[in-house]
Amino acid sequence: MSDQFVSVRGLVYEYGVNRALDEVSFDLPAGSVTALVGPNGAGKTTLLRCLAGLERPLAGSVRIDGIDVLEQPRLAHAKLGFQQDFFGVYDDLSVRRNLLHAAAIQGMDENDMEAAAVWAAEAVSLSNRLEDRAGTLSRGLRQRLAIARSMVHRPRLLLMDEPASGLDPEARRELSGLIRTLNMAGMTIVVSSHILAELEDYSTHMLALRQGRAAQVAVLSGETAPKSRWRLGLIGDARDALAGMQGAAKVADCQIIDGEIEFSFDGEPLDRHHLLRHLVEQGVMVTSLAPTGGHLEKLYMGERA
Incomplete structure (x- = not known):
């Protein structure tokens, strides 16, 4: 079939x-x-x-x-x-x-x-x-x-x-x-x-x-889907956090936006845990980690363009 x-x-x-x-x-x-x-x-x-x-x-x-x-x-x-x-x-x-x-x-x-x-x-x-x-x-x-x-x-x-x-x-x-x-x-x-x-x-x-x-x-999901976008909230200089994320597993396209870091990520919950632990060990003061959301809406609006 x-x-x-x-x-x-x-x-x-x-x-x-x-x-x-x-x-x-x-x-x-x-x-x-x-x-x-x-x-x-x-x-x-x-x-x-x-x-x-x-x-x-x-x-x-x-x-x-x-x-x-x-x-x-x-x-x-x-x-x-x-x-x-x-x-x-x-x-x-x-x-x-x-x-x-x-x-x-x-x-x-x-x-x-x-x-x-x-x-x-x-x-x-x-x-x-x-x-x-x-x-x-x-x-x-x-x-x-x-x-x-x-x-x-x-x-x-x-x-x-x-x-x-x-x-x-x-x-x-x-x-x-x-x-x-x-x-x-x-x-x-x-x-x-x-x-x-x-x-x-x-x-x-x-x-x-x-x-x-x-x-x-x-x-929208699966191996051929675009990587989801996440945003990292923090205290302190975002450039230090950005340096700490270099080479982190399953992380790509990091950008500093309004003092926070937005990046592409295709990991599972355990991968997010490892990422956060890595950042804390690097001395980054993390306050939040959440998906940016709106992927479907962005894709739909992109299709309309």
Whole structure:
């Protein structure tokens, strides 16, 4: 099986005389979490609906794990789940009944539906809410239920359209943790959102859409990703600290900015520990070490330029 789990070629979609997708082509690897970004009207939702087989494009092809979504939609649907930009839960039904209904829609065997509902509820931390009516849940929990409905059949690909829309900060943090957990369990995920800072928390790749056209997929993490940027806060002359960092493992491109040192670093937490210990042994008075953040935003803005 090819490592390119999602493969899109020459995708064209039109609403009347307006072209929403214009020769869109890209590949996404298995096990990735892709941030689908772009301004309003760029075609993000249309692209997700085409990936899910809910819209038929004017031209082009979409393959999920080697399956042509347009030619074999039922086989493709068994491998994917789509959490749309509205919750789509039944308020009068319990969490359990919502999940059983979703399992039935997916054509699951009746003998497997109960176990699937319990698994999906556990995956999104709703096990203790199985008998609660969906209409009594908070917005964040309703969002979790919507995600559970979309993945009750254990898809290998999960498409999410603005999943954090309308959620409070705590619910957004919980959603980020959930996406990371699902990805660690082996799920390939595509997330459309305007909140770049949150996408950066869990995304491994970025796909930018502008005016219906796709930029090249950019890697955000892994061996081929650009080194992350870090900033070292300190007391004293930054030039002394800069000298102490010369030759330090996995450190590159050091610059003094506003009395602090910014540098590229591709080490693990233990490597950061060794770096800090090295600096302290050199007599550097370190006050902080933190990522500069905003890598995805900088990359996106660079793609726009």
